[in-house]
Amino acid sequence: MRYKAIFIDIDDTLLDYIPCCREAFDVAIERIRDSRISELGMSEDELFDLFFAVSGRLFSEAKHGMHTIAEVMDLYPAEFCEKAGYPVEAVDPFKHSFREAWGKTHTLVPNAREMLEALQSKGYRLFAASNSFGHLQRSRLEHAGILHYFEDTFISMDIGYDKPDIRFYEESLRRCGMQANEVLMIGDSMTTDVLGAQAAGIDALFFDRQKDSLMDIIHEL
Numbered sequence: 377m378r379y380k381a382i383f384i385d386i387d388d389t390l391l392d393y394i395p396c397c398r399e400a401f402d403v404a405i406e407r408i409r410d411s412r413i414s415e416l417g418m419s420e421d422e423l424f425d426l427f428f429a430v431s432g433r434l435f436s437e438a439k440h441g442m443h444t445i446a447e448v449m450d451l452y453p454a455e456f457c458e459k460a461g462y463p464v465e466a467v468d469p470f471k472h473s474f475r476e477a478w479g480k481t482h483t484l485v486p487n488a489r490e491m492l493e494a495l496q497s498k499g500y501r502l503f504a505a506s507n508s509f510g511h512l513q514r515s516r517l518e519h520a521g522i523l524h525y526f527e528d529t530f531i532s533m534d535i536g537y538d539k540p541d542i543r544f545y546e547e548s549l550r551r552c553g554m555q556a557n558e559v560l561m562i563g564d565s566m567t568t569d570v571l572g573a574q575a576a577g578i579d580a581l582f583f584d585r586q587k588d589s590l591m592d593i594i595h596e597l
């Protein structure tokens with residue numbers, strides 16, 4: 377085997393980000409429904425589109441070092457509430473409801489479980505590698521029934537650095553006692569997963585959800 381261990385991104389590699397996001401959003405928006413001060417006439421779908429655009433822009437800026445992931449977690453609820461016409465008092469209830477609901481969201485990307493099962497049975501040590509809150513990501517993997525495939529989870533808020541920072545990968549290697557050349561990183565982000573891992577000397581496999589199936593990865597390894 378060319379590699380001993382595999383680091384695997386979570387969102388849009390194992391768990392389907394948009395449906396998870398919508399599920400948590402629906403809970404959070406319901407929580408602040410009565411506090412809306414400005415009636416902009418937006419439907420729930422339009423509100424979600426706004427939320428998704430705001431959070432997407434901020435997470436994308438974080439990939440380029442403009443914010444930490446921890447900062448983004450506070451920035452996007454505030455910006456969304458302001459743009460959607462909710463009072464500042466709605467920001468915290470929205471944020472906390474979203475996080476609580478997010479920790480239970482677990483829509484799997486097709487074949488995620490099959491891929492993990494196959495990689496484990498081939499003898500690879502598996503580790504999750506994700507930018508977020510550790511307890512929420514572990515809870516989501518557990519709800520999805522796939523946490524047990526992982527020997528450990530390397531999540532940015534626990535590690536102290538966000539992907540693609542080289543220190544995220546260095547600390548993850550240290551925690552599992554592996555050398556960079558023994559590990560393969562798999563993820564759907566060219567910036568955080570592929571280029572980040574490669575900068576740390578780790579080979580990376582880009583998972584292009586538009587074109588590839590996770591089954592292809594099983595056949596490659």
Ligand SMILES: [Mg+2]
Pocket residue numbers: 385386387388389563564565
């Ligand atoms: Mg991802």
